[in-house]
Amino acid sequence: MELSQLPLLLLFLVLISNFQSGHTQDYPKPTLTVRPQSPVFTGDSVTLRCELDQSWDGWEFLWSKDSNTDSPEAETKTISRVKVSDGGEYRCRARRGGNYTDYSKPVAVTIHERPKPKVTIKPDHHVFRGETVTLRCDIYDGGVTSWRYNWYKDGSTSAFSERQEHTFSSVTESDSGKYSCYGTETEGSRSSHLSDEVTLTVSDFPKPTLTVRPQSPVFTGDSVTLRCELDKITGWEFLWSKDSNTESPEAETKTISRVKVSDGGEYRCRARRGGYNTYYSKPVAVTIHVPRADLSVSPQKWLTEGDPVTLICEINGSSTGWTFSWFTETFSSGSRNDYELLSDSSRGAGGKYTVSSADLNHTGVYVCSAERDKTAVYTPYSNTQPLWVTGVSPPVSLIISPSRTQHFTSVSLSLSCEDQSNSDGWTVRRYTDSGRLEDCSSFLRGSQTGSTCTIRSTSSSDTGVYWCQSESGENYHPVNITVHFGVILESPVHPVTEGNNLTLRCLYKYTTVSNLRADFYKDGSLIQNQTTEMIIPTVSKSHEGFYYCKHPDRGESPKSWISVRGSHSDSQISVLHILSSALAACPYLIVTVVLIYKCCRMRGKTPE
Structure with a gap:
């Protein structure tokens, strides 16, 4: 291979290698x-x-x-x-x-996640006409830096605002409705969900309701809570005033601990929010009574031995929540009388002290007092209430001279305690209309010799109940004596026996003839007119009552109670009945005694 062909071969091999990989x-x-x-x-x-x-x-x-x-x-x-x-x-x-x-x-x-806006309303979802209200749409997360906001009302598809905050400067009832918002990206295509609807309510300003607890009488030392109530609306500042004085901002609930009399008065309140005030509440009167015990007697304070009687102690008209104590007024030589706690005072814990059968020892002057449970609030002593118990056959009699229950002023009056066996050791005492408990030596112009009390010159302050008291403290024969300037009624001192005559006269001190031709009344009703004396020939229990006389020029006398008791014949019949019963039984008793005697003698014999 020629050298000139070598690069082509290498290139071909590289291409083959790359294709295969x-x-x-x-x-x-x-x-x-x-x-x-x-x-x-x-x-x-x-x-x-x-x-x-x-x-x-x-x-x-x-x-x-x-x-x-x-x-x-x-x-x-x-x-x-x-x-x-x-x-x-x-x-x-x-x-x-x-x-x-x-x-x-x-x-x-x-x-x-697609964000969902949140709508907030300030100052509150429930506002009042004229207030400023701001709606705000907040869209959190989402990575969007700039939003365009759309506001809708009551499901409308047409936006009424494109701001994040929409403000009503002075809302009216027509602005009430359901509001929602929606956001779209200012420089983009992203958008939020539609927010939940939020309801705005616009109404006229409310009138708070002022309540006070407790509603029952409030006494010094108690706590009082007043509450200015609005219908679950927040953001209010409450303003309080008493007796139309300057308002003071306080909490919704106002508590006065251990109240004083000066805390009493007429309270009212209103609320303020954002410079707007509600109407005033209806005023509420808070009355702080100093706790006062009031003692009364039922059925009456003049009793006959054996009669029932109840003493009733009430605290300013209410007896709940109190513990009661009962006392008798005792004689004191000083200017103030003392009180002795009754040994059975607990019997009257519920405000009533009841005696089922009065006896002579119940004669006396009573008072009560009370303590408020759990508050350590005490009442002072109540007013006094006397009980006068007349015995059926008292051991001592109060003899009055002149012998009548009404007397003129500036005359001498003698009172004696006469005991059938012994007149020593008796003291004349009295309870005057002014509430004084005194013995004869304490009387003004009075003196006591033995068992006789003499008032040298009577005055109207000598009016009261007089009785005889023994050295041991027993009280007998109470008599109500009235000293009066003007016309008086002459009536018997002691109860009249059934079947006897009753004679009443109308007397006047400053005439040559003391007997006046006058009208006579019983229990407020005219029973005889223009007569010098009134005679009831045969007295019965129905004649019991209050009597007085009236002269057209001289005036009228005080009232006197005429008491009527059973006749002696009734008691004699009762004694005869007992004697006859005993005599009838005598034969049987004699026979029984004889039989017992014989039986004993026979048992006493022994065999020889």
């Missing part, structure tokens, strides 16, 4: 393009194109994602309604016959 370095390298080039949102379409020089025909295209196995597809690859999982690194190459091009430069495809 599939070498493609002289083939073109594809270019991979993607549209759109920016990140796309789920639901959009993405188009990838594997481009070769137009002069090269007959190629088959192979695609791979994230270095996975090639798959043959067309030169253009379109992914409709992409998902996040479609994102990744794509590349392609071409194949013709058994020859392959190089891979294209890889291209990253980024898929973002």
Whole structure:
């Protein structure tokens, strides 16, 4: 072989070697393009194109994602309604016959979840006429730097604003509705989802409701809570006023601990937001009572031995939540009387102290007091209430001279305690209308000698109940005595026995003839007119009541209670009945005694 033919041979061998190894370095390298080039949102379409020089025909295209196995597809690859999982690194190459091009430069495809805007309303979803309201549309993530916003109301397809924030400077009720927003890319084709609808409500300013707890009477030392209520609307500042004084900003709930009387008054409230005020609430009166115990008697304070009676203690009209104590007023030589706790005070824990059968020892002056449970609030002593118990056959009598229950002023009055067996050791005491408990030595112009009390010159302050008290503290025979300037009623001191006569006279001190021709009344009803004395010939229980007389010129007398008791014949009949029963039983008793005596004698004999 000639030397000149050697290069051609070498060239031929190289071509044969390259053909056998599939070498493609002289083939073109594809270019991979993607549209759109920016990140796309789920639901959009993405188009990838594997481009070769137009002069090269007959190629088959192979695609791979994230270095996975090639798959043959067309030169253009379109992914409709992409998902996040479609994102990744794509590349392609071409194949013709058994020859392959190089891979294209890889291209990253980024898929973002399509963002959903969020609508916010300030200051609140529920606003009031005239307030300023701002709607704001926020679109988070997505990689978009610039959005164009579209606002819709009540499902309309026509946008009314393209700003991120839309402001109503002074809303009206017509601005109420459901609002949503939507975003599109300013310099691109991407768009967001439509936001959820948010409701804006515009109404007239509300009127708060003011409540107070507790609603029951409030006492000093208790706590009071007032609440200014609005319908679940936020952002309010609350303003409070008392007795129309200057408003002060406070919380929605106002609590006053350990209230004082000065905390009482008329409260009202309103709310403020953004310079706008609601209407005032309806005013609520808060009354702080100093707790006061009020004592009453049922059925009456004048009793006959054996009658039932109930003392009722109420705290400003209510007796719930209190613990009660009961006392009797005791005599004191000083200017103030003392009180002694009843030994069975617990019987009246519920506000009622009941005596089922009164006896003479229940005569006295009573008071009560109370403590509020768990608050250490105490009442002072209540008003006094006397109980006067008249015995059926008292061991001592109060003898009054002159013998009547009503007396003129500026006269001498004598009261004596007469015991059937012994008149020593008795003291005259009284309870005046002014609430004073005194013995005779304490009376103004009064003196006691033995068991007799003398008032040298009577005055209206001597009006009260008088009784006899033993050295051991027993009280007997209470009598109500009235001292009056003017007309008085002459009536018996002691109860009238059924069947006896009752004589009443109308007396006047400043006439030559003391008896007046007057009208007589019982329990407020006229029973006899223009007579100098009224006589009831045969008294019965029905004649019991309050009597008084009235003169057309001199005026009327005070009222006196006339008490009627059972006749002696009733008690005599009762005694005779007992005696006759005993006598009837005597024969049986005698026979029984004889039989018992004989039986004992027979048992006493022993056999010889």
